[in-house]
Amino acid sequence: MKRLAIFDFDGTLFNTVDDVVINFNRALKANNFPTLTYDEYIERLGGNIDEVVSLILNDQNTPENIELIKEEFGKLYAKSKKENSLPFPGILNLLKDLESRNVLMAINSNRLTPSIKMFVENSLCDIDFLEIEGYNPDFPSKPSPCGINKIIKKADVPLDDAIYIGDTKTDIKTARNAGIDCIIVKWGYGNQKDYDDEYVLGVVDEPSEILNYF
Incomplete structure (x- = not known):
């Protein structure tokens, strides 16, 4: 697991x-x-x-x-107030359930790190993320594995124990480049071609289904 x-x-x-x-x-x-x-x-x-x-x-x-x-x-x-930007339904419960199982959690995105942290502090302040690796112009962005590599090093876990969870082909490429498994979610901005990629370990319709991998 x-x-x-x-x-x-x-x-x-x-x-x-x-x-x-x-x-x-x-x-x-x-x-x-x-x-x-x-x-x-x-x-x-x-x-x-x-x-x-x-x-x-x-x-x-x-x-x-x-x-x-x-x-x-x-x-x-x-x-802008960004009033339309909110966690997807079921995400908070998923993160709390993962935390209760002692799963380490992190974020790796091409959004600027301060922007990610602002949203997390406003809506997910109860969740303890090990690391948040957003876009830094001094380092290559996704699909480079740079961010994932930093997170795995900090977590000190084998590659087989890590999984990347995203919604598009960029996330699949990022996971492949890092040498870790990948789950794709259907509630994001991907498409059927992304879901059918042979590298993907699993495709989920609801956040709660992610718990099956932990």
């Missing part, structure tokens, strides 16, 4: 995409770029902030435009 659960953040623990879409479209509109639909954003999310903005801008993704939209989005997102 597994002893370390490493979670992706957006689309796995928290449903954050609505506030991301709102504020990216505000940033684009303010600078006279075309806005995108919800589905178009879903297709572009998963990388770090520079990669996401580059995909959003498409053929207008010059370094100057990327910095412009990234800065505008950052300001708007920081000031």
Whole structure:
């Protein structure tokens, strides 16, 4: 049985995409770029902030435009209430159940670390995460295994005892690169192609099903 659960953040623990879409479209509109639909954003999310903005801008993704939209989005997102960004139903109970089983828990995401910690402090303050490894421009982002490697080293567990829990192909690649098993959740931003990936150990419909692996 597994002893370390490493979670992706957006689309796995928290449903954050609505506030991301709102504020990216505000940033684009303010600078006279075309806005995108919800589905178009879903297709572009998963990388770090520079990669996401580059995909959003498409053929207008010059370094100057990327910095412009990234800065505008950052300001708007920081000031927004983010009232649409909440843990998915059942996540809090899952984390409490894992904690009661003495499972170590951590987060590895391409979202900036301070942003993850803010959401965790606001909504999951009772949960003791071993480590939160978000995007750091000084280190490679997912699907690099850099973040997972740091977490596993701190947890001091064998690779076979760790499992990565995410929702998209980026998470599958991250787990594969780290050499650990992967669970994919269906309530996030993935698709059937992700669910059918042969590397995936299991696909779950509800948070409580994750307990079967611990």
